Amino acid sequence: xxxxxxxxxxxxxxxxxxAGMQLILGVLIIVCWFTVQNFGSPENIMNLLLQVTTxxxxxxxxLFCLASGNxxxxxxxxxxxxxxxxxxxxxxxxxxxxxxxxxxxxGAVVGLLNGVVVARFKINALITTLSTMMMVKGLAFVFAxxxxxxxxxxxxxxxxxxxYPVIHNRSGGILxxxxxxxxVCLGLFAFFGFVLQRTTFGRNTLAIGGNEEAARLAGVNVxxxxxxIFTIQGVVAALAGVLLAARLGIGDPKTAQGSELSIISxxxxxxVSLSGGIGRMSYVIAGVFIMGIVENAMNLLNIDSFYQxxxxxxxxxxxxxxxxxxxxx
Amino acid sequence: MGSAAPYLQFEQVTKVYPGVTALGGVxxxxxxxxxxALMGExxxxxxxxxxxxxxxxxxxxxxxxxxxxxxxxxxxxxxxAAGVAVIYQELHLIPEMTVAENIYxxxxxxxxxxxxxxxxxxxxxxxxRRLGESVDPDMKLAHxxxxxxxxxxxxxxxxxxxKVIAFDEPTSSLSAREIDKLFNVIRxxxxxGCVILxxxxxxxxxxxxxxxxxxxxxxxxxxxxxxxxxVTPGLLVQDMVGRDIADVFGYSSRPHGAVALEVTGVxxxxxxxxxSLEVAQGEILGLFGLVGAGRTELLKLLFGAEPMTAGxxxxxxxxxxxxxxxxxxxxxxxxxTEDRKKEGIVPILSVMENCNLSARKAHVRFGGIIxxxxxxxxxxxxxxxxxxxxxxxxxxxxHLSGGNQQKVILGRWLSTKIRVLLLDEPTRxxxxxxxxxxxQIIFRLAREGTGIIVVSSDLPEVLGLADRIAxxxxxxxxxxxxRAEATPERVLAQALPLEKNSAA
Numbered sequence: 001x002x003x004x005x006x007x008x009x010x011x012x013x014x015x016x017x018x019a020g021m022q023l024i025l026g027v028l029i030i031v032c033w034f035t036v037q038n039f040g041s042p043e044n045i046m047n048l049l050l051q052v053t054t055x056x057x058x059x060x061x062x063l064f065c066l067a068s069g070n071x072x073x074x075x076x077x078x079x080x081x082x083x084x085x086x087x088x089x090x091x092x093x094x095x096x097x098x099x100x101x102x103x104x105x106x107g108a109v110v111g112l113l114n115g116v117v118v119a120r121f122k123i124n125a126l127i128t129t130l131s132t133m134m135m136v137k138g139l140a141f142v143f144a145x146x147x148x149x150x151x152x153x154x155x156x157x158x159x160x161x162x163x164y165p166v167i168h169n170r171s172g173g174i175l176x177x178x179x180x181x182x183x184v185c186l187g188l189f190a191f192f193g194f195v196l197q198r199t200t201f202g203r204n205t206l207a208i209g210g211n212e213e214a215a216r217l218a219g220v221n222v223x224x225x226x227x228x229i230f231t232i233q234g235v236v237a238a239l240a241g242v243l244l245a246a247r248l249g250i251g252d253p254k255t256a257q258g259s260e261l262s263i264i265s266x267x268x269x270x271x272v273s274l275s276g277g278i279g280r281m282s283y284v285i286a287g288v289f290i291m292g293i294v295e296n297a298m299n300l301l302n303i304d305s306f307y308q309x310x311x312x313x314x315x316x317x318x319x320x321x322x323x324x325x326x327x328x329x
Numbered sequence: 330m331g332s333a334a335p336y337l338q339f340e341q342v343t344k345v346y347p348g349v350t351a352l353g354g355v356x357x358x359x360x361x362x363x364x365x366a367l368m369g370e371x372x373x374x375x376x377x378x379x380x381x382x383x384x385x386x387x388x389x390x391x392x393x394x395x396x397x398x399x400x401x402x403x404x405x406x407x408x409x410a411a412g413v414a415v416i417y418q419e420l421h422l423i424p425e426m427t428v429a430e431n432i433y434x435x436x437x438x439x440x441x442x443x444x445x446x447x448x449x450x451x452x453x454x455x456x457x458r459r460l461g462e463s464v465d466p467d468m469k470l471a472h473x474x475x476x477x478x479x480x481x482x483x484x485x486x487x488x489x490x491x492k493v494i495a496f497d498e499p500t501s502s503l504s505a506r507e508i509d510k511l512f513n514v515i516r517x518x519x520x521x522g523c524v525i526l527x528x529x530x531x532x533x534x535x536x537x538x539x540x541x542x543x544x545x546x547x548x549x550x551x552x553x554x555x556x557x558x559x560v561t562p563g564l565l566v567q568d569m570v571g572r573d574i575a576d577v578f579g580y581s582s583r584p585h586g587a588v589a590l591e592v593t594g595v596x597x598x599x600x601x602x603x604x605s606l607e608v609a610q611g612e613i614l615g616l617f618g619l620v621g622a623g624r625t626e627l628l629k630l631l632f633g634a635e636p637m638t639a640g641x642x643x644x645x646x647x648x649x650x651x652x653x654x655x656x657x658x659x660x661x662x663x664x665x666t667e668d669r670k671k672e673g674i675v676p677i678l679s680v681m682e683n684c685n686l687s688a689r690k691a692h693v694r695f696g697g698i699i700x701x702x703x704x705x706x707x708x709x710x711x712x713x714x715x716x717x718x719x720x721x722x723x724x725x726x727x728h729l730s731g732g733n734q735q736k737v738i739l740g741r742w743l744s745t746k747i748r749v750l751l752l753d754e755p756t757r758x759x760x761x762x763x764x765x766x767x768x769q770i771i772f773r774l775a776r777e778g779t780g781i782i783v784v785s786s787d788l789p790e791v792l793g794l795a796d797r798i799a800x801x802x803x804x805x806x807x808x809x810x811x812r813a814e815a816t817p818e819r820v821l822a823q824a825l826p827l828e829k830n831s832a833a
Contacts, residue, residue: 199697200690207686210675217634217672218686218741219658277677 020326021270021286021319028293036297042167042176044300049182050247052292054079054256056185056285057240058263060192061233063284065125066267067196068229069209069276073129074114074136075237076260078107080253081140082241086156087149087251096155103238110136111234115227133260140253148252151245160246181243188236193281205229209276265312266291269319290315334397336361336524337493342391344377344548346758351377352548354391359493359541364515364525366535369545370569370821372757372786375528378545379495382526383415384408395493414486415495418502420478422470422485429453429466432485456484460514476507483514494518495526500534501621512538530619531826532562544568563818570788570817578768578793585796586610588646589780590662590749592631595640599626601804603640608749608780610645613771615795616784618824623804624784625667628751632664633657644748658687661748665738665755667784669731673738676727680719681708683726683737688744711740716766732756732763739770749780756790768794788817800824 015023032039058075065072082103089099110132117128151157163177196202204225207215216222245251270287272279294315298308335358344352352374359365369375380386382393384402393400395411402408408415422431429449430437438448453466462480470478479499486494496515500508515525515538527539535542536557544551544565551568554560589610594603600623608614618624629635631642633651642649642662649660657663666672674683685704692703708722715736719729726734735755742750752771756764771794775781785791791798798815800808800823808823 198699198701200693200699201697203682203686203689203699206678207675207682210677211671213672214666214675215686217632217654217664217666219655220686221653221655273677277675 019282020322021283021290025286025290025293028290032293032297036300038300039297044296046176046178048292048296050179051296052288053181053185054240054244055259055262055266055291056288057181057188057243058233058237058259059266059284059288060185060188060281061229061236062263062267063192063196063272063279063281064202064205064229065233066264066272066274067209067276067279068205068226069212070118070226070229071125071129071264072114072230072233073126073260074110074132075233075263076256076258077133077137077140078110078234078237079241079244079256079259080251081110081136081143082107082238083245083248083255084140084144084149084241084251084253085238086242087151087245088143090151090153090156091149096153099153099156100242103242104235107234107236107238107241108231109234111231111237112227114234115230118230119223119226137253144251144253146253148250148254150250156246157249160243179247181247184239184243189281189285196279196281201225201228206277206279209273209278211277262291265316268323269316271319271323273323274320335359336396337526338394339378340392340394340399342378342381342388342393344374344381344386345389350548352381352388355545355548355550357543357550357553359524359526361492361524362519362522363540364519364527364538366539366542367526367528367545368530368535368542368565368569369551370786370788372547373545373569374548375545376497377548379415379417379497379526379528382408382413382493382495384413409489409491412490412492413495414489414491414493415497416479416482416486416499417497418499420475420482422478422482424469424471426470427467428457428464428470428473428481431470431481432456432466432488434485436489452488453484456488457481459487460484460517461510474507476503476510479503479507479511480514483518491523493524493526495528497528498530499527500529500531532565535565536562546570566818566821570821578765578790579772580793581772582796583611583776585612586778589644589778590631590782591643591646593641593643595627595630595637595642597626597630597635597637597639599623599804600630602806604806605640606782606799606806606809608782610748610778610780611775612797613775613781613783613795615791615798616782616801617786617788617791617798617820618784618801619826620786622801622824624801625753626804627801628664628753628782628784631657632662632751634664658745661746662751663687663742663745663747663749664751665735665742665753667753667757669734669738669758674726674734677725679723680712680717680726680729680737681705681722684708684711684722684740684744687741691745707744711737711744715740715743715770730759730763732759732767735759735763735767736770739767743774747774747779750774750782752781752783754785755783756785756787788820792817792820802826 086099086103089102117123118125163179166177167175169175204220266287270283272283337359341354343354381388384405384407387403438445450466460480541555543553590608592606596603630637633654633656644660644662692700717733717736798810
């Protein structure tokens with residue numbers, strides 16, 4: 001490979017270019033492993049994996065939103081709304097399938113609304129999804145009547161804690177396991193990574209983000225792609241909400257506050273371009289885990305959560321500036 | 330005239346863009362107290378010269394002498410400080426601000442930092458009176474008609490002490506009355522000793538208004554007429570078109586088949602009169618017109634990129650319903666856009682991605698999974714057959730030269746099954762070598778039976794490529810000429826705007 005100017009680049013720089021964030025993730029893991037007490041313990045790794053699932057799951061579809069040059073803030077309130085709806089249907093005697101379907105359908109409707117408004121009416125995605133975010137937040141409270149709803153459906157609680165593989169310690173307790181939400185997250189990483197790289201839908205997404213008018217004139221069905229992206233985004237956010245509620249045992253309209261920003265920052269941190277056209281699942285995975293590990297390490301080091309905000313913000317700003325520098329070169 | 334040293338002198342002004350020389354050493358002088366016309370075809374270098382003069386695009390080499398002082402401007406502020414103002418077709422004014430604020434923006438009269446409204450109003454009113462305008466200085470600019478906005482722009486230039494004022498086709502959107510008024514103001518400026526550079530396409534304006542005239546062609550100075558007494562319109566046209574249309578194109582006639590594209594009564598935005606056309610299989614139809622004549626608009630209608638308000642399109646005899654470009658592409662009717670950067674390439678994707686963008690859906694498996702083998706093979710095939718110069722198919726397209734980008738876009742369409750190819754300025758901003766390669770591709774496609782429409786502002790290009798030439802003027806087809814009858818003079822005469830009825 002050669003740089004834009006045609007000059008051959010140093011192999012190390014080229015590696016940084018291609019896998020900058022993955023490298024940083026690797027260094028971060030090694031540093032934390034040796035400096036942060038308990039970081040490498042099976043229990044902490046289990047925790048860490050579980051912690052990043054919500055952000056990770058939604059980031060898989062946020063990748064498409066960003067790659068197509070769009071943006072979705074409404075996921076931040078769709079997560080609690082999905083959980084609340086699922087819990088509500090179960091509370092009123094519905095079965096698990098109905099409850100989950102209701103939650104996902106709600107997510108689909110909100111996503112469809114986002115998509116149609118953005119694609120057909122050409123309204124700025126920031127404003128559109130900011131509006132639906134508020135509406136969904138209100139609706140979640142309305143559904144839950146302002147309270148959190150307990151879940152007593154055994155199948156769901158059991159599913160949320162289903163794990164494979166389960167490794168026991170000597171005393172018979174659980175040493176390490178990977179639970180269903182983590183598997184779902186990993187599965188979505190693989191699935192949407194494949195969709196982005198290897199399907200027309202994914203390639204068209206990147207083309208739209210890279211140059212929407214050129215894509216339209218090349219025969220790409222721009223509106224269809226955009227609306228589909230937002231709809232899937234809604235469904236996946238609601239799914240993340242159901243899994244979170246199942247894990248916590250309650251549908252709580254107050255959970256996951258501000259998660260939309262964590263999700264978008266994880267993507268951007270990994271190298272997904274905010275202006276569209278550039279994105280890969282490996283970037284998202286790196287971003288999600290860097291954010292997750294920093295948070296996890298700070299918790300282990302007992303750093304006050306107020307400082308954590310400052311650190312996370314600074315990391316994001318640094319990453320974006322690094323990216324800008326990389327592109328300017 | 331002509332004895333004293335000119336007030337404004339261009340000396341070997343050269344502007345090179347990557348791959349293109351827009352201005353190649355232009356030298357001429359403009360006297361104080363004269364109105365000097367600047368003429369030339371599209372792309373002759375008039376706008377580039379004005380941009381160099383205004384400081385927005387500094388020349389690569391060369392300089393201006395203003396009142397004997399050598400100058401090169403690197404910013405509009407520097408040009409302004411030297412008393413140079415350029416008034417563009419699109420006025421650089423802020424619609425939401427008042428007339429007075431627009432005129433004095435950047436040097437508002439103030440009292441310790443607070444804007445002195447009263448002084449602002451009075452100075453503006455006085456300035457406008459000099460131009461014979463009685464506009465309320467506190468009126469929002471957005472409420473003014475275009476003619477008065479132009480006066481505001483002129484007033485703005487005068488308050489900055491402009492001595493050299495250049496106009497870029499100032500009458501293109503004015504009514505006859507507004508034009509008369511503008512001309513009077515320009516004559517008044519001349520009387521005050523200003524140097525006026527006047528860019529226009531309209532022949533009659535030159536003879537009505539101007540004292541001298543310079544013709545540019547292909548970025549070079551052709552001739553300066555210090556006086557227009559002995560100059561005829563025919564002479565100017567000849568200077569503008571000039572060059573021999575030598576057979577650099579390698580044109581040879583080919584047999585034409587059945588009708589490839591049939592256009593009946595098409596209307597839409599930018600196309601004011603219904604357009605009907607036919608292009609046979611294997612035929613190249615040239616579409617010539619000045620910028621703004623509606624050529625691009627017409628092609629976009631035919632491609633379904635803009636909604637048609639009336640009319641129909643048939644490809645190979647079958648009616649095509651055009652709701653979007655996808656419908657056109659499905660019927661084998663494809664369009665290479667004029668603005669490659671904005672509407673053609675996806676800059677941050679690779680050559681391969683850009684090449685396969687349109688055709689890949691015909692080769693996917695399981696309803697949407699990309700056929701990597703086809704993707705690689707097709708990209709390689711197009712790169713090879715179109716001679717695209719790229720290190721690898723994975724190279725980002727933005728790093729390619731304009732000519733190679735254009736070939737990739739052609740490759741995008743050649744990967745699909747095409748019947749009709751619409752080309753909009755296919756060689757704009759492309760160097761000579763790549764140009765002739767693209768001509769050969771066009772001829773090859775025609776020999777293979779594709780019906781082709783080529784839009785170009787470059788008259789020799791149209792004449793060199795086309796079997797027939799349709800000329801557009803002000804949103805309508807003004808003439809369709811056979812290759813044999815299409816002389817440059819005849820085509821240009823059909824393209825130049827009709828004289829407006831003006832009393833001055």
